[in-house]
Amino acid sequence: MTDRPNVLVPIQILEGESIPEGIPELLANAHVVLLGYHVIPDQTAPGQARMQFEERAAPRLDQFEEILEKAGATVDTRLVFTHKAQTTIDRMIYEHDCVAAIVPKATRPPEEVLVAVRGTVGVDRIARVVAGLFGDTDVSVTLYHLAAEDATDEDVQTLLDGVADRLVELGMDEDALDTRVGRGKNPKQAIADAADEFDAIVMGESDPSIATFVFGMRAKQVAERFLGPVIVVQRERPQTEAETETETETDGNPNEDD
Structure with missing residues (x-):
């Protein structure tokens, strides 16, 4: 079998997004870089946002990690409070050598x-x-x-x-x-x-x-x-x-x- 491809899964962690149905099965053979991110206003310091939101965001990220791992994926997680969502996503792709990213939408287990x-x-x-x-x-x-x-x-x-x-x-x-x-x-x-x-x-x-x-x-x-x-x-x-x-x-x- 070919090595697990690194796939970025971005989730707006505090905007009600979650792992859609069927995505864990679709990525069961992937190494998932699970990016939980939250966009903050320019005037808000990332450290301040972390102190304010991490306690709420981290358990959600852990829950999503567990769902993906249960399906068979290996997972690295990153929690980011950012002023620039696309810049962060692009950086994560390259820093973690992701060969692909996914637009996560619900599907049935893939056939x-x-x-x-x-x-x-x-x-x-x-x-x-x-x-x-x-x-x-x-x-x-x-x-x-x-x-x-x-x-x-x-x-x-x-x-x-x-x-x-x-x-x-x-x-x-x-x-x-x-x-x-x-x-x-x-x-x-x-x-x-x-x-x-x-x-x-x-x-x-x-x-x-x-x-x-x-x-x-x-x-x-x-x-x-x-x-x-x-x-x-x-x-x-x-x-x-x-x-x-x-x-x-x-x-x-x-x-x-x-």
């Missing part, structure tokens, strides 16, 4: 998962996530590609067969894999239409960053089209980007403040 394949870029990362999460399960995986107008059926099938071969190399059962090709639609709408019969979507992120995709306007667009969870596999960050990233936060263990 059918759609994997959107946009092209050859990032395919190996997607394959490692899919094989890591579902390679040792009875989940059926459908590889879906929305073909360009000038792409031949043969070219598209070669692409999808290559992804399928890589999944088999990583331990997936060939009989659990299927392929599907779409044409002539807006990509987001096409994926959502194709996903109607599935329990979850796995797809690569769009530029410029996973945080923008998962928690910005594009997330709202996806949510309007698909009601289930979306696992977004992050692009591999260039080293220069990592070196130039600036972030000022005070670390704790396991708690961190912006």
